[in-house]
């Protein structure tokens with residue numbers, strides 16, 4: 001099994017690229033979706049948030065007020081660190097189970113769309129790492145127009161992550177999403193070709209079918225050895 005890391009900066013275009021993977025039939029685990037699921041009303045993550053941030057963080061229906069929580073954590077690094085600490089175990093085990101489900105289905109290439117891939121050091125488990133890069137002016141423009149936030153709020157969100165240029169320097173593959181969608185789609189074709197290359201023998205061993213083959217071969221070997229000893 002090949003775990004492909006897909007990351008970048010906020011609003012750099014990760015979801016745009018992960019949709020291209022989905023359209024090409026490559027399964028994607030989206031960490032933002034996992035992070036949303038683990039804080040649904042009544043879950044362990046929800047209880048921790050209510051305990052730490054108080055009832056005033058809840059909407060009338062009891063769900064977390066994400067806009068309010070976002071305002072708090074993106075303007076106060078200590079509150080953000082607290083939230084990260086509380087949710088990290090829930091998010092990583094959620095991602096693990098999503099991978100396990102796809103592994104059991106026999107998927108050989110899985111894309112992990114994780115905004116904080118480097119920050120959480122999950123890049124250790126992925127190869128290659130794809131960074132979706134965008135120039136700073138375009139990033140802030142797209143963020144402000146998508147989320148309807150001020151320049152200051154957008155900058156706070158950008159500052160909450162490691163520098164995008166640093167992530168670019170650590171990447172195995174860079175997609176420059178500063179241009180048009182067509183431009184990105186063109187770069188994506190080459191990226192898809194690379195991630196679809198035949199699995200290495202290590203990756204094959206980590207896949208469901210590879211593991212089954214190893215178990216079968218070992219069982220046959222043990223049986224033959226026993227027969228020869230009798």
Ligand SMILES: CC(C)(COP(=O)(O)OP(=O)(O)OC[C@H]1O[C@@H](n2cnc3c(N)ncnc32)[C@H](O)[C@@H]1O)[C@@H](O)C(=O)NCCC(=O)NCCS
Nearest residue numbers: 009010031032035066069070073084087114115116160161
């Ligand atoms: C703060 C919250 C409530 C804001 O919710 P909101 O719906 O407005 O944003 P959403 O979840 O869609 O995230 C949008 C983007 O913000 C960035 N982001 C989210 N959380 C963080 C964080 N803790 N630190 C830095 N950037 C973050 C990511 O680039 C993400 O793609 C929410 O992002 C959250 O619960 N974050 C903590 C969980 C987390 O770390 N998520 C990232 C998954 S690796």
Ligand SMILES: Nc1ncnc2c1ncn2[C@@H]1O[C@H](COP(=O)(O)OP(=O)(O)OP(=O)(O)O)[C@@H](O)[C@H]1O
Nearest residue numbers: 009010011012013014015016142146177179180181
């Ligand atoms: N090449 C492009 N041209 C024009 N607009 C784009 C392009 N790529 C992405 N966008 C727009 O920029 C915004 C951010 O893109 P996207 O949501 O894919 O980023 P993201 O990295 O997934 O964001 P987040 O970190 O918040 O999850 C969206 O409104 C999207 O439609």
